Amino acid sequence: MKRERFEDLFSPRSVAVIGASNNFGKLGYHVMKSLVKGGYSGEIYPINPKGEEIWGIRSYRSLGEVPHRVDLAIIAVPAALVPPVLEECGQKGVKGVVMITAGFREIEASEGAELQERVREIAERWGLPIIGPNTFGFVNLPFGINATFTPEFSRMEAGGVALVSQSGGFCHLSGFLAMEQGVGFSKVVGLGNRANVDFPEMLEYLAEDPDTRVIALYIEGIDEPRRLMEVAKGLRGKKFVLAYKAGRSEKGDDASRFHTGSLAGNYRIWQGALRQAGILEVDSTEELLDTAKALSSSPLLHGRRIAVLSSQAGPGLIASDRVEGEGLELARFSPQTQRRINEILPPLAIRSNPVDMGPAWYDPGAIVRILEAVLDDEGTDGVLFLNMFASANLRLAQGVREYMEKREELRKPVIACFAFPPGVWDEEVRKMDRRKGFVVLPTPERAAKAMANLWRMKLLMEDGSP
Amino acid sequence: MKRERFEDLFSPRSVAVIGASNNFGKLGYHVMKSLVKGGYSGEIYPINPKGEEIWGIRSYRSLGEVPHRVDLAIIAVPAALVPPVLEECGQKGVKGVVMITAGFREIEASEGAELQERVREIAERWGLPIIGPNTFGFVNLPFGINATFTPEFSRMEAGGVALVSQSGGFCHLSGFLAMEQGVGFSKVVGLGNRANVDFPEMLEYLAEDPDTRVIALYIEGIDEPRRLMEVAKGLRGKKFVLAYKAGRSEKGDDASRFHTGSLAGNYRIWQGALRQAGILEVDSTEELLDTAKALSSSPLLHGRRIAVLSSQAGPGLIASDRVEGEGLELARFSPQTQRRINEILPPLAIRSNPVDMGPAWYDPGAIVRILEAVLDDEGTDGVLFLNMFASANLRLAQGVREYMEKREELRKPVIACFAFPPGVWDEEVRKMDRRKGFVVLPTPERAAKAMANLWRMKLLMEDGSP
Numbered sequence: 028m029k030r031e032r033f034e035d036l037f038s039p040r041s042v043a044v045i046g047a048s049n050n051f052g053k054l055g056y057h058v059m060k061s062l063v064k065g066g067y068s069g070e071i072y073p074i075n076p077k078g079e080e081i082w083g084i085r086s087y088r089s090l091g092e093v094p095h096r097v098d099l100a101i102i103a104v105p106a107a108l109v110p111p112v113l114e115e116c117g118q119k120g121v122k123g124v125v126m127i128t129a130g131f132r133e134i135e136a137s138e139g140a141e142l143q144e145r146v147r148e149i150a151e152r153w154g155l156p157i158i159g160p161n162t163f164g165f166v167n168l169p170f171g172i173n174a175t176f177t178p179e180f181s182r183m184e185a186g187g188v189a190l191v192s193q194s195g196g197f198c199h200l201s202g203f204l205a206m207e208q209g210v211g212f213s214k215v216v217g218l219g220n221r222a223n224v225d226f227p228e229m230l231e232y233l234a235e236d237p238d239t240r241v242i243a244l245y246i247e248g249i250d251e252p253r254r255l256m257e258v259a260k261g262l263r264g265k266k267f268v269l270a271y272k273a274g275r276s277e278k279g280d281d282a283s284r285f286h287t288g289s290l291a292g293n294y295r296i297w298q299g300a301l302r303q304a305g306i307l308e309v310d311s312t313e314e315l316l317d318t319a320k321a322l323s324s325s326p327l328l329h330g331r332r333i334a335v336l337s338s339q340a341g342p343g344l345i346a347s348d349r350v351e352g353e354g355l356e357l358a359r360f361s362p363q364t365q366r367r368i369n370e371i372l373p374p375l376a377i378r379s380n381p382v383d384m385g386p387a388w389y390d391p392g393a394i395v396r397i398l399e400a401v402l403d404d405e406g407t408d409g410v411l412f413l414n415m416f417a418s419a420n421l422r423l424a425q426g427v428r429e430y431m432e433k434r435e436e437l438r439k440p441v442i443a444c445f446a447f448p449p450g451v452w453d454e455e456v457r458k459m460d461r462r463k464g465f466v467v468l469p470t471p472e473r474a475a476k477a478m479a480n481l482w483r484m485k486l487l488m489e490d491g492s493p
Numbered sequence: 494m495k496r497e498r499f500e501d502l503f504s505p506r507s508v509a510v511i512g513a514s515n516n517f518g519k520l521g522y523h524v525m526k527s528l529v530k531g532g533y534s535g536e537i538y539p540i541n542p543k544g545e546e547i548w549g550i551r552s553y554r555s556l557g558e559v560p561h562r563v564d565l566a567i568i569a570v571p572a573a574l575v576p577p578v579l580e581e582c583g584q585k586g587v588k589g590v591v592m593i594t595a596g597f598r599e600i601e602a603s604e605g606a607e608l609q610e611r612v613r614e615i616a617e618r619w620g621l622p623i624i625g626p627n628t629f630g631f632v633n634l635p636f637g638i639n640a641t642f643t644p645e646f647s648r649m650e651a652g653g654v655a656l657v658s659q660s661g662g663f664c665h666l667s668g669f670l671a672m673e674q675g676v677g678f679s680k681v682v683g684l685g686n687r688a689n690v691d692f693p694e695m696l697e698y699l700a701e702d703p704d705t706r707v708i709a710l711y712i713e714g715i716d717e718p719r720r721l722m723e724v725a726k727g728l729r730g731k732k733f734v735l736a737y738k739a740g741r742s743e744k745g746d747d748a749s750r751f752h753t754g755s756l757a758g759n760y761r762i763w764q765g766a767l768r769q770a771g772i773l774e775v776d777s778t779e780e781l782l783d784t785a786k787a788l789s790s791s792p793l794l795h796g797r798r799i800a801v802l803s804s805q806a807g808p809g810l811i812a813s814d815r816v817e818g819e820g821l822e823l824a825r826f827s828p829q830t831q832r833r834i835n836e837i838l839p840p841l842a843i844r845s846n847p848v849d850m851g852p853a854w855y856d857p858g859a860i861v862r863i864l865e866a867v868l869d870d871e872g873t874d875g876v877l878f879l880n881m882f883a884s885a886n887l888r889l890a891q892g893v894r895e896y897m898e899k900r901e902e903l904r905k906p907v908i909a910c911f912a913f914p915p916g917v918w919d920e921e922v923r924k925m926d927r928r929k930g931f932v933v934l935p936t937p938e939r940a941a942k943a944m945a946n947l948w949r950m951k952l953l954m955e956d957g958s959p
Binding site for chain 1: 517518520523526527595596599600601602629642643644645648658659660661662663665666668669670672673711713739740741742777778779803804805806807808809810811813814817818840841855881882883884885910912913914915917935936937938
């Protein structure tokens with residue numbers, strides 16, 4: 028499959044929606060809504076046998092009737108109609124297909140697998156890459172296209188993470204969590220049954236995608252894991268690759284087979300293979316998003332010595348436990364750094380590492396000077412920076428935001444946690460979170476875990492042994 | 494310490510704030526704001542040597558000048574002034590004290606420990622229970638008092654969880670997370686340095702508190718763990734007790750000593766002791782809140798056979814992995830149940846357990862009938878119910894909410910996950926979440942973990958071996 032084909036598929040100048048509809052009960056309705064409301068700036072050609080206006084746009088009775096070039100065809104017609112429609116796509120010179128239609132390899136009846144094989148053959152003949160079948164589609168956020176049946180995906184932020192998933196449900200789960208937590212995406216792609224576009228093809232394409240810094244995979248089971256690992260090895264040092272592997276148990280295996288037609292395989296073998304391929308394995312949806320967020324905007328962690336700065340002692344203690352539990356170390360401050368901290372904080376507080384910045388509540392400038400002292404310390408590789416709102420420290424977030432806006436780009440990761448009631452620090456924290464290198468996560472535990480994953484990723488990038 | 498004293502402390506008819514202030518830079522300002530803005534309906538007596546109006550309320554130069562009975566005194570004056578002030582509290586017949594002042598056993602200098610010992614002696618002489626010193630205070634939500642320096646705590650929901658914490662920062666972290674996630678609290682208490690009110694005293698009091706169903710402990714380190722365990726054993730079968738233990742490493746131990754003056758002790762020993770005492774140990778802030786939420790509103794899990802119902806296959810697969818990984822089992826549906834499901838779903842979907850309810854997207858009634866079929870099945874003990882928004886299933890949340898409002902109280906736990914973009918299902922899900930027995934958590938993994946913790950708690954309640 029040629030790279031240009033993927034360019035045309037993911038950044039099309041024109042899109043035909045085959046099965047477009049004005050009827051809420053059809054997926055073709057929601058696909059049209061996604062394109063129109065998502066502000067897609069190319070041409071849209073709804074295809075529907077009735078030939079009426081759809082979403083206010085002139086439609087055509089068939090793809091052949093469209094008098095213009097069509098880059099992408101989104102197919103949302105019943106399964107039995109797919110082969111002739113796909114044939115028509117080939118004849119029309121379509122560059123790529125999103126096949127939303129279900130009822131292929133994933134169903135119990137053997138006709139499904141046969142139908143998928145026919146689809147694969149037609150696509151092969153025309154050199155047509157297919158996302159799907161049995162997919163919700165894809166979004167390309169920097170380009171501005173929402174080619175899915177979920178218009179709300181257009182609200183996601185653009186950013187450096189590409190999510191490639193075997194499950195559309197997982198993309199919806201992650202996408203909505205990401206909206207809350209400010210994770211920005213380059214692309215979200217639901218592979219579905221993978222007629223001819225599978226994880227390796229996506230990795231090869233994303234390796235060259237300038238918008239993508241981190242590739243996050245959600246894998247249930249695939250037919251050729253070896254091919255995936257080979258491609259991933261080639262990406263080492265080029266892009267960060269994460270994977271969340273589901274379908275770990277026997278039952279899960281069954282479910283996976285029915286879902287997208289592939290056996291999940293032995294989980295232990297998967298774990299080893301992922302590690303050898305330089306892919307960082309994570310263990311939950313939240314860990315995937317947190318780690319992707321950190322990798323997409325933070326500098327790498329060059330050593331394992333972490334400073335824990337906390338405006339309250341308890342959360343600092345929790346983070347310190349994790350730092351040590353995750354194979355990182357609490358940094359030892361240099362005498363100079365310790366002196367700088369001791370000038371700011373009275374002996375009332377813990378001033379070694381973890382640092383309890385409590386006494387500086389009323390003075391955001393002091394909090395910022397402690398952060399700066401620790402960032403200057405050659406013996407500190409990364410900082411966990413924890414701040415819980417407490418009325419008396421109301422101006423803290425503003426002070427940190429102003430500091431972050433003034434200072435040059437961070438050379439060390441700072442992963443922060445700000446906890447506050449709605450309506451208090453929201454805006455300030457949102458702004459900080461957008462600063463290159465400054466990452467905000469919801470709890471001290473999750474901040475520490477993401478820091479540990481920066482370290483694991485560094486080790487994987489170096490030699491494949493975490 | 495007599496129980497009535499605690500009643501007067503936590504549900505006082507009148508409160509004196511010693512160190513009340515109109516100056517934002519003093520904690521006495523924020524305490525006054527908490528009482529006034531929090532809508533406390535009892536009498537408030539600000540005490541300040543200047544004798545001016547404070548927060549619009551007549552103040553007194555000293556506690557002795559107040560011409561009325563004072564149940565609770567909140568002390569926020571410098572540490573050196575605390576002993577005479579406490580003496581005055583005793584003379585005035587105050588029933589209980591919240592001592593916000595810091596600078597006692599937690600500081601490096603030995604004067605701190607000496608001062609705390611003097612405080613303890615004075616309190617002993619007058620039979621005065623002290624929350625603190627070095628605390629942010631407490632809230633009693635069903636009673637309607639916010640006796641802390643954080644006015645925003647008044648926004649928390651009232652509910653069945655009492656949080657007793659050695660760290661005020663942890664209460665702030667948890668409290669703000671809980672606001673987002675709809676966890677309701679009876680009381681939140683920051684124990685601080687525990688002059689004479691420690692975990693065992695709080696457990697004894699909360700054991701009899703009709704507002705409290707679940708007691709959640711955040712423990713760093715305590716002097717008499719044995720006493721805590723003895724009291725906890727006495728609560729078995731009466732209240733659910735959870736604990737999150739911080740200060741696990743050597744460094745953590747140091748930090749804990751400085752923070753609230755106690756060694757954290759060996760973590761492994763702690764784990765065994767908690768289990769034997771019937772206390773369920775959790776491993777993160779989010780797990781503490783999720784589990785407390787489930788225990789406070791859900792029926793117990795009477796067996797380990799779980800049904801996974803998911804509107805999308807992927808999240809169902811993730812939940813199934815966890816069910817098996819956490820020592821639960823995927824339920825086998827009875828032939829009758831399977832028949833009921835097969836009548837609703839076409840063979841397109843996985844209809845055994847996990848159930849992929851995808852084909853029922855357009856029909857909330859069908860989703861509800863599947864849920865009902867599974868709840869009716871004698872071979873199913875609990876249900877994980879996962880629904881990701883997808884435009885086409887827009888009306889799903891409304892349908893489920895209406896069903897939950899009609900049906901009688903649940904006899905089995907249903908732990909749900911609804912993922913959606915802001916502004917879509919918020920209101921419906923919020924309402925469902927308030928239905929007795931129906932618990933909503935943010936991800937399939939966290940829903941499954943909470944379900945597993947319901948099971949662990951049942952085992953602990955029975956015989957102490959999880």
